[in-house]
Amino acid sequence: MSWLNKLMPARIRVREKGTSKRNVPEGLWVRCANCGTALYQPELTRNLEVCTKCGHHMPIGARARLAAFLDAGSGEEIGAELGPADPLRFKDSKKYRDRILAAQKETGERDALVAMRGTLYGEPVVACAFEFAFMGGSMGSVVGERFTLAAEDALARRAPLVCFSATGGARMQEGLLSLMQMAKTSAAIARLREAGVPYVSVLTHPTTGGVSASLGMLGDVNIGEPGALIGFAGPRVIEQTVRETLPPGFQRSEFLLEKGAIDLILDRREQRTRIARLLALLAKRPAPAIEAAAQTP
Amino acid sequence: MNPNVLDFEKPIADLEARLRELTLAGSGSAIDVDDEVRRLRQKIEAKTRQVFQNLSAWQIAQLARHPLRPYTLDYATLVFDEFEELAGDRAFADDPAIVGGPARLDGRPVMLIGQQKGRDTKQKIKRNFGMPKPEGYRKALRLMQMAGRFGLPVLTFIDTPGAYPGVGAEERGQSEAIARNLLEMSRLRVPIVATVIGEGGSGGALAIGVADATLMLEYATYSVISPEGCASILWKTAAKAADAAEALGLTARRLAELELIDRIVEEPLGGAHRDPKTTATRLKAALVEELERLDGLPADELLERRYARLRRHGAYEGG
Numbered sequence: 336m337s338w339l340n341k342l343m344p345a346r347i348r349v350r351e352k353g354t355s356k357r358n359v360p361e362g363l364w365v366r367c368a369n370c371g372t373a374l375y376q377p378e379l380t381r382n383l384e385v386c387t388k389c390g391h392h393m394p395i396g397a398r399a400r401l402a403a404f405l406d407a408g409s410g411e412e413i414g415a416e417l418g419p420a421d422p423l424r425f426k427d428s429k430k431y432r433d434r435i436l437a438a439q440k441e442t443g444e445r446d447a448l449v450a451m452r453g454t455l456y457g458e459p460v461v462a463c464a465f466e467f468a469f470m471g472g473s474m475g476s477v478v479g480e481r482f483t484l485a486a487e488d489a490l491a492r493r494a495p496l497v498c499f500s501a502t503g504g505a506r507m508q509e510g511l512l513s514l515m516q517m518a519k520t521s522a523a524i525a526r527l528r529e530a531g532v533p534y535v536s537v538l539t540h541p542t543t544g545g546v547s548a549s550l551g552m553l554g555d556v557n558i559g560e561p562g563a564l565i566g567f568a569g570p571r572v573i574e575q576t577v578r579e580t581l582p583p584g585f586q587r588s589e590f591l592l593e594k595g596a597i598d599l600i601l602d603r604r605e606q607r608t609r610i611a612r613l614l615a616l617l618a619k620r621p622a623p624a625i626e627a628a629a630q631t632p
Numbered sequence: 633m634n635p636n637v638l639d640f641e642k643p644i645a646d647l648e649a650r651l652r653e654l655t656l657a658g659s660g661s662a663i664d665v666d667d668e669v670r671r672l673r674q675k676i677e678a679k680t681r682q683v684f685q686n687l688s689a690w691q692i693a694q695l696a697r698h699p700l701r702p703y704t705l706d707y708a709t710l711v712f713d714e715f716e717e718l719a720g721d722r723a724f725a726d727d728p729a730i731v732g733g734p735a736r737l738d739g740r741p742v743m744l745i746g747q748q749k750g751r752d753t754k755q756k757i758k759r760n761f762g763m764p765k766p767e768g769y770r771k772a773l774r775l776m777q778m779a780g781r782f783g784l785p786v787l788t789f790i791d792t793p794g795a796y797p798g799v800g801a802e803e804r805g806q807s808e809a810i811a812r813n814l815l816e817m818s819r820l821r822v823p824i825v826a827t828v829i830g831e832g833g834s835g836g837a838l839a840i841g842v843a844d845a846t847l848m849l850e851y852a853t854y855s856v857i858s859p860e861g862c863a864s865i866l867w868k869t870a871a872k873a874a875d876a877a878e879a880l881g882l883t884a885r886r887l888a889e890l891e892l893i894d895r896i897v898e899e900p901l902g903g904a905h906r907d908p909k910t911t912a913t914r915l916k917a918a919l920v921e922e923l924e925r926l927d928g929l930p931a932d933e934l935l936e937r938r939y940a941r942l943r944r945h946g947a948y949e950g951g
Contacts, residue, residue: 476948522842553811566807567795573799
């Protein structure tokens with residue numbers, strides 16, 4: 336914190352976005368990580384954490400994302416009763432148990448995925464979102480199970496499944512059990528596919544490792560958020576392997592679009608309407624009744 | 633230092649060197665060394681037993697990567713009556729880090745697919761140290777789908793440090809290639825038996841590992857991340873790899889306890905590399921038995937069981 340910042344009263348302190356705790360007090364200003372503009376948090380929240388000046392997509396919590404995506408008040412949580420166990424009694428410099436407790440305290444979530452059934456422009460839908468602030472959105476048993484329950488719920492009700500990923504990959508602290516969540520979630524998606532129930536995967540910043548290499552890349556439609564880092568191996572690992580600096584834009588959404596790995600890039604503020612349209616087309620339903628105001632970001 | 637001898641194998645290797653000297657000295661000379669040879673052999677066995685009795689997870693991880701450990705193509709000869717290798721993903725390239733093709737197991741046609749490491753420097757580079765690229769996984773998928781069309785059971789041999797983390801691999805969709813295999817394997821309408829024969833390195837291993845039964849050789853490992861990778865992230869130094877290996881629970885015994893694998897194939901005393909033939913005989917018997925167990929299941933039931941098996945994987949509270 337600079338001396339100038341120290342002098343300012345707390346309520347007008349400017350703070351780097353992404354370094355914050357969850358519940359941001361009213362009246363706080365944050366700085367866009369891209370263009371440096373000071374942004375008024377309540378306005379930024381209304382804009383789904385997208386910079387009002389440059390359009391940079393900043394992190395958004397799982398619940399806020401789902402609340403913005405689903406019809407207001409329609410969400411009903413799936414698998415909320417599940418919480419993490421510690422099957423390996425894993426301990427590195429810290430105990431896994433303690434890491435879980437810290438993450439729970441920090442985020443208010445029990446684990447790194449929130450799943451909900453609800454409606455989208457009146458049509459049933461199942462949606463889930465990763466909470467990156469919870470241990471890097473890592474996929475362990477609870478994440479895998481909640482996703483699978485969500486997919487099974489979608490299958491049973493023949494409602495489309497939409498997943499917003501933001502994750503570093505599998506959760507090391509649950510060992511091979513975490514790896515097996517890749518197989519489990521992919522098998523659940525295979526069943527949706529066979530039954531003709533659409534699955535839309537929205538890849539947000541960042542989506543790498545075991546999640547990218549399973550449920551992330553398996554959408555009937557794969558959508559990237561602008562500027563999101565998406566890949567199997569993280570850039571640092573690749574640099575160590577090939578011993579050269581990676582080209583700018585490598586593994587970003589725009590790069591993946593060019594390479595043919597994703598179908599399209601959608602601004603966060605357009606996702607609700609555009610995904611609703613896509614799903615209506617795939618279900619051979621009339622276009623959703625989208626209010627004019629919602630169409631332009 | 634002999635790179636083919638692990639630290640903890642050294643006492644055994646020393647005794648073996650003495651045995652070689654002794655037999656050399658004994659041949660063609662009038663001195664009778666038979667007694668001494670017999671004693672030395674007993675000593676070697678006792679020492680090997682002692683060393684292998686209480687291996688740490690880290691020692692087992694080193695055995696799984698032992699430079700002399702039999703690889704997929706060794707077993708292709710030792711386990712199978714015949715093997716016709718088929719190349720290429722029909723789209724981009726052939727990836728020598730994965731080999732596959734129809735084979736005959738105890739008279740019965742199957743599809744064999746496995747990761748392949750190289751033995752010498754040239755082969756290591758050709759096989760990319762057993763780290764497949766997307767085209768490797770796509771070749772594997774092509775062969776599995778062919779097996780599905782012709783009703784051949786699929787046998788996969790897992791032995792990789794992981795999927796290759798390179799620029800080209802990312803550009804060609806490493807994630808998608810792995811993910812697609814997981815999805816397609818879960819619905820493949822023929823039996824699949826996966827065996828971890830060496831290193832089961834993360835998603836790159838699992839990409840040919842979705843199965844009706846998962847076997848592991850006794851000193852193989854199967855893990856979400858390498859001990860070194862885990863240590864450098866969580867302990868901030870790769871030097872803690874031994875601690876990470878212990879914590880990750882990556883050995884066959886531990887994974888059988890956690891019910892993540894179905895069967896351990898015991899290795900001969902001293903590990904597979906000391907006696908590849910015996911290892912192959914045991915592996916063959918196990919594979920034949922597993923296939924017999926899966927025989928006669930209608931495809932729909934097979935898929936139900938496969939899904940239920942994957943569905944069980946997970947440990948959480950409140951379920």
